[in-house]
Amino acid sequence: MKFDVLTLFPEMFEPLRQSIIGRAEEKKLIDINLINIRDFSKDKHKKVDDTPYGGGAGMIMRADVVYEAYKSINDKDAKVIYLTPQGKVLNQKKVENLSKEKHLILLCGHYEGIDQRVIDKIVDEEISIGDYVLTGGEIPAMVLIDSVSRYVDGVLSEDSTFEESFSHGILEYPQYTRPETFENIKVPEILQSGHHENINKWRRCQALENTYKKRPELLEKAELSEEDKAYLLDIAKNKK
Ligand code: 4G4
Numbered sequence: 001m002k003f004d005v006l007t008l009f010p011e012m013f014e015p016l017r018q019s020i021i022g023r024a025e026e027k028k029l030i031d032i033n034l035i036n037i038r039d040f041s042k043d044k045h046k047k048v049d050d051t052p053y054g055g056g057a058g059m060i061m062r063a064d065v066v067y068e069a070y071k072s073i074n075d076k077d078a079k080v081i082y083l084t085p086q087g088k089v090l091n092q093k094k095v096e097n098l099s100k101e102k103h104l105i106l107l108c109g110h111y112e113g114i115d116q117r118v119i120d121k122i123v124d125e126e127i128s129i130g131d132y133v134l135t136g137g138e139i140p141a142m143v144l145i146d147s148v149s150r151y152v153d154g155v156l157s158e159d160s161t162f163e164e165s166f167s168h169g170i171l172e173y174p175q176y177t178r179p180e181t182f183e184n185i186k187v188p189e190i191l192q193s194g195h196h197e198n199i200n201k202w203r204r205c206q207a208l209e210n211t212y213k214k215r216p217e218l219l220e221k222a223e224l225s226e227e228d229k230a231y232l233l234d235i236a237k238n239k240k
Contacts, residue, residue, distance in 0.1 A: 001149070004106070061113065063115035082125070085132075
């Protein structure tokens with residue numbers, strides 16, 4: 001999977017090249033190509049922005065400079081995504097669907113944003129990572145690259161992707177590792193029983209209870225079995 005990132009601040013993407021995403025790039029499972037929009041300014045001072053027509057605060061990124069940067073990519077089949085607070089809010093389903101694309105172009109705005117004419121000309125989809133305002137689209141672009149890359153074959157261990165597909169739409173169960181006793185608190189006994197069927201049931205119940213208590217709205221869209229629903233009714237009854 002290829003990501004081309006159009007940005008004025010390519011250095012901001014350095015922390016992405018760590019850990020799992022860094023290794024995925026080394027293994028050539030993903031390719032993150034950073035394009036500095038400033039390289040496409042024809043101005044002698046390398047100017048990329050200007051004041052807004054009609055007045056108002058701040059600076060707007062110029063349509064012509066952004067367009068030249070975009071044209072340097074030269075792939076008509078790539079999907080162009082603009083990271084903006086005005087976009088549809090990203091969720092796990094959207095992430096999974098984006099991972100099926102071969103080539104994504106991520107357009108990062110800074111300052112007060114980008115001249116609308118080049119957005120209308122090149123952008124296929126607007127995406128927001130949540131209802132809050134940031135100084136630029138770079139962090140949202142990193143969030144998108146990280147979340148989408150997890151679905152690319154070989155990036156995560158087979159085990160993690162299998163387990164994740166099982167908990168579809170609900171929260172995870174709690175996890176424990178050594179030491180067996182921490183500050184006088186023992187690991188739940190069942191996890192050392194070796195009885196995998198019971199462990200799986202316990203984890204499913206913990207996941208459901210977690211979701212019911214912390215994010216009950218997720219249960220409306222989750223795919224639940226009859227057994228799941230019966231357990232949720234029990235939790236609801238025991239609530240004071
Ligand atoms: C485009 C238009 C995305 C990009 C305006 C980008 C939050 C998100 C930006 C702006 C962003 C998000 C300067 C407001 C850059 N902020 N929620 N900022 N602003 O995904």
